[in-house]
Amino acid sequence: MIDRLRSLPGFHPDLRWIALLAPRRTVTPRSLPVLRTLTRAIRGKDPDVYVLEPGVAVRWFRPSTARGDEPGPALLWIHGGGYVFGRAAQDDALCRRFAEELGITVASVEYRLAPEHSYPVPVEDCSRIYEWLTRRPDVDASRIAIGGASAGGGLAAALAFRARDREIPPPVFQLLVYPMLDDRTGAGPRHTRLWDERSNRFGWESYLGAADRSEAVPARRDDLGDLPPAWIGVGSHDLFFAENREYADRLASAGVPCGFHIVEGAFHGFDLVASRKRVAQGFFDEQCAVLADALGVRRSRGDLGEC
Template sequence: MRSDHYHPDLKSIARVLPRSPFNRLTLPTMRRLTRFAPSACEGVEVLTITPSTGARLYRPERECTHGGALLWIHGGGYVIGTAAQDDKLCQRFVRRVGVPVASVDYRLAPKDPFPAALEDCYTALTWLARLPGVDPGRIAIGGASAGGGLAAALALLARDRGEVTPLFQLLVYPMVDDRPSSRPGLESQHYRLWNEKSDRLGWQAYLKGADRQSAVPARRDDLSQLAPAWIGVGTVDPLYGQDVEYAYRLRDAGVSCELDVVEGAFHGFDIIASKTPVAQGFFARQCAALQTAFANGYVFEDGPDRLQ
């Protein structure tokens, strides 16, 4: 395997990481492990919103004066994971951006396919909009991988229902398209932690019996009148092609969108190698985008995409 496919900060760790630990055989074990993973931080408020929807609430030390908040949605291919897995990440957002963060515990496929998870995220959004100290017009929504896909779908659902209007979308290598970007057997050997086979497995579980035209963000014909967006993805990520295309479609629909492409980065690089300069820079740019949105709205200025 050639190491020059990867960013210099990621070459060493890429050599030892699996292409994907996620498949039909490992799924039951991974679900058990993530479900019972201990909390990674203190001071989090664990809340029950409805029988099917929970949230973990993280508050800044100083009260946020502008009423902003972030609704975060964890990843896991729509089939695994809990809000607790992102405790440290959400605390980092709180410290850097200075707003309360609510992380959603939503129902998982295949037991609860579409629209269960999306409806749970919408329930969390409307709950957060009613929380004391939160301005319902200043809520950013975000997530990574499947969480990013749910955030994109949530932006569409919120637009269609017209009850709460998100301020901003923070989409970190989001799963937005169930259609494969390459033919079977031709996917890259350099993917790490996620590949197109894993992607298909997650989508098949989530979309069981669903109308894909309405369930999958990239299949939606009308992307207009959505919240401004930031989309970040690495070039050694099976979601790279779909994320770039989604960013361009948002722009074509008149939606402000910044596309942040990290050369040689694989799926989940910012979590598995969080202390590397490339991961820290990636996170810093997410925080900067959120801070800009909370400060005075977020407008993408026409120009070249950000390449790192």
């Protein structure tokens, strides 16, 4: 076992044991029903829940420092799952940490999943909740950030285009955590974990269906101008590393400020499966720092526990 551990190529020291045991892929057509059953069993942290329609809901997190209905900044958060599985409750602890660390409201989106609901349904669900958020009296519509991880990051990027093209009040920032942006991505780093080329192909095919890919896939969009400033964070061993770097470069070339944060030796979803590790804590800290700057808030620096 020790010899196998030492042979792992370039994984971050905090992640080597997990990388030794973690699978290369999580979802296939065969495993999808099992994954959905497991995620349905997630209870979450019992926040307030607003149901807009069957399958479309908001899990609502207000910081303990909130003052009644006084309007304040907010984060619209979108969960990951390759567009085909997952639910908002899986990120309850993370959303609570964002709310308390930054003193902001966090609205976590429950959207409908592919392949039963292919594009544009998931994006429309997110857009509807975003517009609902902008109309709330306890939210400052000029200080809303959008963000998400993996497929959630891809949906956040797609939502930014929606807001721009439909003249919806724009978000002030995009927090894109190893976002799933490009259906053309094939083989990535040799030693990926949790999400590989096969999972990626299945997720995108399920999501896109017969959609126009030049519109549905963020990385295929030609015009990236006039989008909100962004931050992209990704591990060097993530399948999405190259597509994320290219998207960050294209945003910058289009005049959109974009920070690009690399976690050396980290694989896809590392912060979810190793949330207690220092490398994951540092990744979360970086996200809080850029959100605090974008939303104009001060951080609490409290002891927030683990995701």
